[in-house]
């Protein structure tokens with residue numbers, strides 16, 4: 338399973354390494370070493386530099402603004418950036434490039450590709466994700482936001498929730514019910530909606546770390562052009578799932594790099610404060626080591642699939658499940674390592690809102706506590722652990738489907 342990169346991929350790796358040494362300061366330690374304003378300025382300038390040098394969305398075709406390379410080169414770039422502790426773009430790019438951009442490439446029309454993809458790369462359009470609603474999260478197909486055609490425009494009414502980076506976006510991809518009469522998975526459309534209009538209202542939600550990372554978004558007769566449906570009208574469920582494959586699988590090849598860096602830092606702290614002598618703690622650190630190694634091997638498998646030209650499928654749920662549960666467990670262990678400091682944390686906060694803290698960040702007890710709190714939602718967003726287990730059972734292992742109240746055997750029983 339140890340993937341062998343082609344000579345072309347190795348040459349590309351050297352090119353990326355040369356780019357990094359040319360453009361990063363010689364004393365570069367990682368984005369986490371920069372303080373608030375300096376970090377924001379760096380991300381803006383870095384993103385422009387990446388766009389100028391065709392280092393954003395490198396696997397997109399050149400006619401849409403990409404570099405026309407393969408998924409393998411995208412992975413090589415991501416690996417080198419992760420090791421150097423530099424971002425692949427800004428916060429919205431996870432939604433713009435990884436999610437909606439890739440979904441448009443796979444399911445969109447030629448006009449959509451030509452219009453939207455270059456605007457994503459230039460940074461003119463910044464996206465967020467309008468899937469979840471107050472009554473539809475895991476049961477996403479239960480969504481109630483409606484879209485109806487009015488001449489040449491869709492009129493959208495309803496509410497989305499937990500919309501990450503919605504306050505810094507100007508476009509939102511919205512799953513809407515366009516046929517209320519059809520079975521619930523069949524009457525949904527995937528619509529691209531501009532946010533800078535009267536009918537769209539964004540309200541902040543403050544999270545457990547007192548950060549404003551996500552929002553509620555309300556649609557009151559919001560408008561979108563008729564042609565802004567990705568895939569066919571009522572075919573949004575298929576497009577939604579294509580996008581989720583990209584969302585869940587994106588970090589598969591690089592997450593182990595970040596988790597390894599975090600584990601090495603924590604192990605040093607445990608040694609420094611003597612906790613590493615405790616046999617239970619030693620077992621926990623050994624367990625963490627094994628988990629990170631498992632993630633590294635899973636990453637290698639994802640690279641092997643990419644080398645064979647296979648896009649991410651339901652196996653990406655396995656990756657999502659393993660990293661999010663690991664990080665929940667491991668960050669709790671870091672609280673034991675901090676001991677009393679965890680109860681009265683001090684110093685600066687974590688750089689990242691979720692996931693591992695940014696590479697290069699200085700240690701403070703507050704940053705570790707915030708990293709622990711930021712790990713909690715990992716088992717919820719992009720689909721909860723229970724939902725990932727169902728997907729792995731159904732679609733990876735081929736086990737019998739879970740009975741469903743609305744469409745499975747229960748429903749059949751109900752009909753009789």
Ligand SMILES: Cc1cc2nc3c(=O)[nH]c(=O)nc-3n(C[C@H](O)[C@H](O)[C@H](O)COP(=O)(O)OP(=O)(O)OC[C@H]3O[C@@H](n4cnc5c(N)ncnc54)[C@H](O)[C@@H]3O)c2cc1C
Nearest residue numbers: 466467468469474475499500501714717718719720721723
């Ligand atoms: C930090 C964060 C960022 C997010 N960002 C976005 C975003 O940008 N855009 C967006 O649209 N959404 C976003 N979400 C929402 C996220 O996708 C939902 O929270 C998630 O899908 C779960 O839905 P829910 O919260 O409604 O929980 P529910 O679906 O109500 O689930 C409640 C509990 O029931 C369990 N459960 C539900 N169904 C089953 C089942 N069939 N079998 C077993 N157990 C089950 C769940 O696992 C969970 O433990 C974000 C969430 C978080 C935490």
